[in-house]
Amino acid sequence: MQGPKGTYDVLPPDQPLRESVVDAARRIFHVSGYGRICTPTFEDTSLFERGVGPSSDIVRKEMYSFTDKGGRSLTLKPEGTAPVVRAYIQHGMHRLPQPVKLWYFERMFRFERPQAGRYREHYQLGAEAIGSGDPALDVELIMMLAGLYETLGVPAVELRLSSMGDGNCRPAYAGRLDSFLESVLPRLCRDCRERARINPLRVFDCKNESCLSLLKAAPFLVDNLCQQCQEHFDSVTGLLDRFGVGYRIDGTLVRGFDYYTRTTFEFECARLGAQKGIGGGGRYDGLVEEIGGPGTPAAGFGTGLERIVMALKTEGGEPEGEAVDVFIIGLGQKARELAILQLAALRTLGISADIDYAGRKAKGQMKQADRLGSRFAVIIGDDEIEVGEASVRDMGNGEQERVEFPLLSDYLKERLTPGV
Numbered sequence: 001m002q003g004p005k006g007t008y009d010v011l012p013p014d015q016p017l018r019e020s021v022v023d024a025a026r027r028i029f030h031v032s033g034y035g036r037i038c039t040p041t042f043e044d045t046s047l048f049e050r051g052v053g054p055s056s057d058i059v060r061k062e063m064y065s066f067t068d069k070g071g072r073s074l075t076l077k078p079e080g081t082a083p084v085v086r087a088y089i090q091h092g093m094h095r096l097p098q099p100v101k102l103w104y105f106e107r108m109f110r111f112e113r114p115q116a117g118r119y120r121e122h123y124q125l126g127a128e129a130i131g132s133g134d135p136a137l138d139v140e141l142i143m144m145l146a147g148l149y150e151t152l153g154v155p156a157v158e159l160r161l162s163s164m165g166d167g168n169c170r171p172a173y174a175g176r177l178d179s180f181l182e183s184v185l186p187r188l189c190r191d192c193r194e195r196a197r198i199n200p201l202r203v204f205d206c207k208n209e210s211c212l213s214l215l216k217a218a219p220f221l222v223d224n225l226c227q228q229c230q231e232h233f234d235s236v237t238g239l240l241d242r243f244g245v246g247y248r249i250d251g252t253l254v255r256g257f258d259y260y261t262r263t264t265f266e267f268e269c270a271r272l273g274a275q276k277g278i279g280g281g282g283r284y285d286g287l288v289e290e291i292g293g294p295g296t297p298a299a300g301f302g303t304g305l306e307r308i309v310m311a312l313k314t315e316g317g318e319p320e321g322e323a324v325d326v327f328i329i330g331l332g333q334k335a336r337e338l339a340i341l342q343l344a345a346l347r348t349l350g351i352s353a354d355i356d357y358a359g360r361k362a363k364g365q366m367k368q369a370d371r372l373g374s375r376f377a378v379i380i381g382d383d384e385i386e387v388g389e390a391s392v393r394d395m396g397n398g399e400q401e402r403v404e405f406p407l408l409s410d411y412l413k414e415r416l417t418p419g420v
């Protein structure tokens with residue numbers, strides 16, 4: 001048997017690197033005042049139809065939707081923002097001091113063609129700041145995500161920045177884009193011709209090289225902003241300049257959701273090959289109202305855990321698995337009983353410890369201690385029991401010492417946490 005197409009298992013050796021990513025994110029969210037939110041794995045399908053937009057690729061092609069036994073149409077969440085906004089409205093968070101700042105670490109589901117670092121079930125870290133239109137908040141989010149990549153050492157990261165404008169400037173721009181698309185329509189791919197009909201801005205989502213080169217001559221929204229949107233954009237770039245954050249303004253950057261307004265951004269990692277996007281987000285001032293709440297400006301980002309892990313692996317090679325601090329080798333029945341008691345004592349002190357459960361001989365147990373990456377091996381045999389001392393071997397340098405049984409756990413604790 002194999003897992004379903006586009007899914008993967010996370011085995012113990014893969015965990016430390018993933019956990020270090022989540023831990024780093026958790027620290028950044030904490031110091032920036034974001035509280036964690038968990039939302040359900042599935043939502044009403046209509047939430048995503050309204051929230052993500054019926055013309056987006058996600059809603060048109062990529063959702064895992066099903067009808068439950070009560071006849072409701074439900075969807076495994078394909079993205080994190082609409083559920084968070086739904087929760088914001090449902091729990092009356094607009095009555096809290098604004099903005100409300102939330103972060104999440106959740107599984108997302110999309111029916112996409114599986115490729116390197118992209119899965120049908122994947123894990124995403126994200127943050128949403130709901131209830132403020134301040135451009136400084138856009139910059140806070142960009143800086144958090146940039147800080148995460150920097151802390152982790154993600155190599156070759158570049159920031160693309162653009163603006164999607166708003167209801168004020170987008171209609172006039174849409175007219176300009178329409179007439180441009182009409183002039184190149186026969187040369188565009190079939191997907192693009194359909195996009196041009198349903199939601200022309202989506203043509204910039206196309207990954208087809210020939211379409212992309214045609215679209216280079218298209219008018220861009222970021223060059224056609226109204227005064228308020230231009231001022232907002234100038235504030236964002238001004239602050240990024242002050243912070244010394246590098247970015248490239250790119251008019252073809254259109255995030256794959258209909259709800260974005262004004263600032264959009266995407267981080268790319270050049271080491272990831274053709275699919276360089278590693279995380280991004282932007283402002284979505286219309287979404288809260290779209291989902292049934294009061295008109296509320298907001299912004300956020302999401303970044304895929306798998307993409308980060310992949311980028312880190314291009315730099316540092318394969319990560320090592322979880323190592324154990326102490327391996328206890330008990331030789332003989334009586335020694336084994338003592339070893340089991342010592343094992344519990346060490347674990348109570350927070351020291352990771354293990355023993356043999358496979359009936360190995362002395363040599364096999366020593367080998368196992370080595371395989372698990374143990375810092376110390378504790379050897380208990382007849383000899384040791386007679387004098388009331390265990391032999392403690394430092395697996396790093398091979399040095400061996402005798403330690404009285406009652407002092408053993410304190411001795412190891414001290415050796416494992418030097419300077420305390």
Ligand SMILES: [Zn+2]
Nearest residue numbers: 166169226229
């Ligand atoms: Zn505008």
Ligand SMILES: [Zn+2]
Nearest residue numbers: 189192206211
């Ligand atoms: Zn195309």
